[in-house]
Amino acid sequence: MRKVYSWRWAFFLVGIIVLSLGISMVIKGAVGTSAWDVLHIALFENFGLTIGTWNIITGLLVITFTSIMAKSLPKMGTWINMVMCGVFIDFFYWLLPVAPSLIIQIIYFLLGILVLGFGCGMYIAPNLGAGPRDSLMMLIVEKFGGSIKVARMSIELAVALIGWILGGPLGVGTVIIAICSGYVVQFSLPYCRKMLLKAIGEVEEMKPFF
Template identity: 65%
Template sequence: MKVMYWRWLFFISGLIVMSLGISMSIKGKILGTSPWDVLHIGLFQNLGLTIGTWSILTGLLIVVTTSIIVRERPKIGTWLNMLLIGSFIDIFNWLLPTTMNEGLQVIYFIVGLFVLSFGCGMYIAPNMGAGPRDTLMMLIVERFGGTIKTARMGIEVGVTIIGWLLGGPVGVGTIAIALLSGYIVQYSLPYCRKILMKCIGQIEGMKPFF
C-alpha cells in the first residue's frame, strides 16, 4: 500500500510538473515550442478549443490507434497521462502571466525546458505506464525496427512540419527541446528514482519495481 501510494504520488506530481514546464515554454514561444506543442498551437489557432484540449485529442487518437494495432488495452497510467497533462496545460496557461517582453519570454522558455524535462523524469520514475506519444514511438521501433532515437526524431519532425503549416511557432527553441530534454531526463530520472526509493523505504537487495 505504501509503495503504490508513493508511486502514484510521484507519477501524478511528475505530470503536473511537466505540464507546468510545457506551459512555461509556450509562454516563451518567441523561441518556438516543443514539436508536439507546435502542432497543438497550430490546431488551436485554426480550429479553436484550447491547447490542452488538442493535447488530449491528439493523445486520444494515438491511444486508440495503437490499441487497435497491438490489440491491447492501454494502462490506466496512459489514460491519466493523456488527460492530466492536457488539463494542467490549460490551467497553467491561464495562471501564468503572458508577457510580450522578449527577455522575459526567453527566461520563460529556458526555465520551462528544465522544468518539463525534470517532470518527465519524475513521472517515468515509478513506471506507472507510458504516455500516448511514447507508446507510439515504441510501437514504431517494434514494428519497423531502428532505434528509439530515430523513431522519436521521425515523429517529432513530422508533427513539427504539420504544426508549422498550421502556423504553430517553430524556432531555435523547438530544436533545443528536441535535443536537450533527453539529456536532462537522463539525469533527472535516476535522481527521482533514488528519491522515490527513499520515500518508500525500500531495503537494499529488494527487487526494484522498474
C-alpha cells in the first residue's frame, strides 16, 4: 500500500510542477497566453500582487463554485494543487530567461502547450484531486456529457473574453491554446493513467484517497 501511495503522490506533485512550467513557458513566449492567464495577467496589471497569486485567488473562487454545484467539498489534492501551482508559476516565471528573439518565443510557446497539457494529464491521473479549473472541466463533462477537449475549450474561450475585457494580453496564441490544449490532455490523461497503473502494479481504476 505504501508503494501505491508513493507513486500516486509522486505523479500528482510532479504533474503540478510540469504543468506550472508549461504555463510559465507560454507566458514567457509572449505569443499569447492561456485563457486563464489572460485573466491573471489582467488582474496583475490592474491590481498588483503576482500572476501566481491571482492564480490562487481565482482558483479559490472556482473551487467554491464547483463545490456548490457538486454539493461536495473537493479532495485535499485540489487545495494542494491550487497553492503549489501558483507558487511554481511565479518561480518558473522568475527562473526562465526572457526570449531574445521571435523564434525562441515561438519555441517557448509551442513547447509550453505540450508541457502544460502533459502535466495536466499527469497530475489528474492519480485521482487525488484535479486542480480548481480542471475540476470545473470534469464537472461539466459529468453533468452535461461531451468530451474533455470540448469542455476545456468552452471554458477557456469564455475566460479569455473576460480577461480581454479587463485588458489582458489576448492574442492568436490564446486561441491556439484553447483549441489545442484539450487535445493534449485528451491524450495525456489516459496515457499517464496507464503509466501509473503499470508502476504500481494495479489493473483496476484507482479510488480517491479523500
